[in-house]
Amino acid sequence: MDVILFLLFAIIAVVCAINVVVQTHPISSALSLVGVMGSLAVLYLLLGAEFIAAAQLIVYAGAIMVLFIFVIMLLNAGAEGKRGRSFMASLLGVPLLVALLGLLAYFVQRVFPTARVHFGGFKGGSPRDVGLALFTTYLLPFEITSLLILIAIIGAVVLARKEMD
Amino acid sequence: MGEVPISWYLTLSAILFVLGVAGFVFRRSIITVFMSIELMLNAVNLSFIAFSYQHQQVNGHLFAFFVMVVAAAEAAVGLAIILTVFKNRQTLNIDDISSMKD
Numbered sequence: 001m002d003v004i005l006f007l008l009f010a011i012i013a014v015v016c017a018i019n020v021v022v023q024t025h026p027i028s029s030a031l032s033l034v035g036v037m038g039s040l041a042v043l044y045l046l047l048g049a050e051f052i053a054a055a056q057l058i059v060y061a062g063a064i065m066v067l068f069i070f071v072i073m074l075l076n077a078g079a080e081g082k083r084g085r086s087f088m089a090s091l092l093g094v095p096l097l098v099a100l101l102g103l104l105a106y107f108v109q110r111v112f113p114t115a116r117v118h119f120g121g122f123k124g125g126s127p128r129d130v131g132l133a134l135f136t137t138y139l140l141p142f143e144i145t146s147l148l149i150l151i152a153i154i155g156a157v158v159l160a161r162k163e164m165d
Numbered sequence: 166m167g168e169v170p171i172s173w174y175l176t177l178s179a180i181l182f183v184l185g186v187a188g189f190v191f192r193r194s195i196i197t198v199f200m201s202i203e204l205m206l207n208a209v210n211l212s213f214i215a216f217s218y219q220h221q222q223v224n225g226h227l228f229a230f231f232v233m234v235v236a237a238a239e240a241a242v243g244l245a246i247i248l249t250v251f252k253n254r255q256t257l258n259i260d261d262i263s264s265m266k267d
Contacts, residue, residue, distance in 0.1 A: 148234070
């Protein structure tokens, strides 16, 4: 059952990620990205990360992607043109990316040859445990995060405000 | 109950990361480039959660949480920058936004 669920959602994630890269229209890319994030949330659940799975759906698939789609609508972004794609870039880039993927996969297999995941094998990912760690060990980073978000809000407002005449 | 090797999760994370890099390098629309960055951040989050399972500790979840928060802040500021660039240049093609290079 675990293997079936993993393979199903891994394949959905990879197909949607390929779709993000190959679609020419930004809206199609954005909707495919929502598919990636949704299937990743299911994989987080399989790994016992209940809080992060919920946060993934609410923050990423909910808030951030709505922001993206809102900006795409606002700018009326159409399909991108074909021009400017350098032949050299695909000639060198694709083999280098495949080499990077091969290296990463090789070292992952080397370092973790036997470790296995089964559903329910890790019970420390509930909101209670995450909150406990967040407000004890990671209290200072958490508070600094609020400062970061304040700065980001002010920056976004300053950047996107209407010019005064 | 079947068991999934943890290297499968990490390999999936590597595949998503490489696809994000490909989108970042090959795409020309500034919005899609930005979405590829989000894809890379998601791939790294999956690694964090998998390592958290491997070590039976909650710390990886906290890192993933902070990555999410930073990604939200980054999306807000980045999309504001895209709006400003579009207002000034009337283009979303990154090849046309090269005044720092010239």
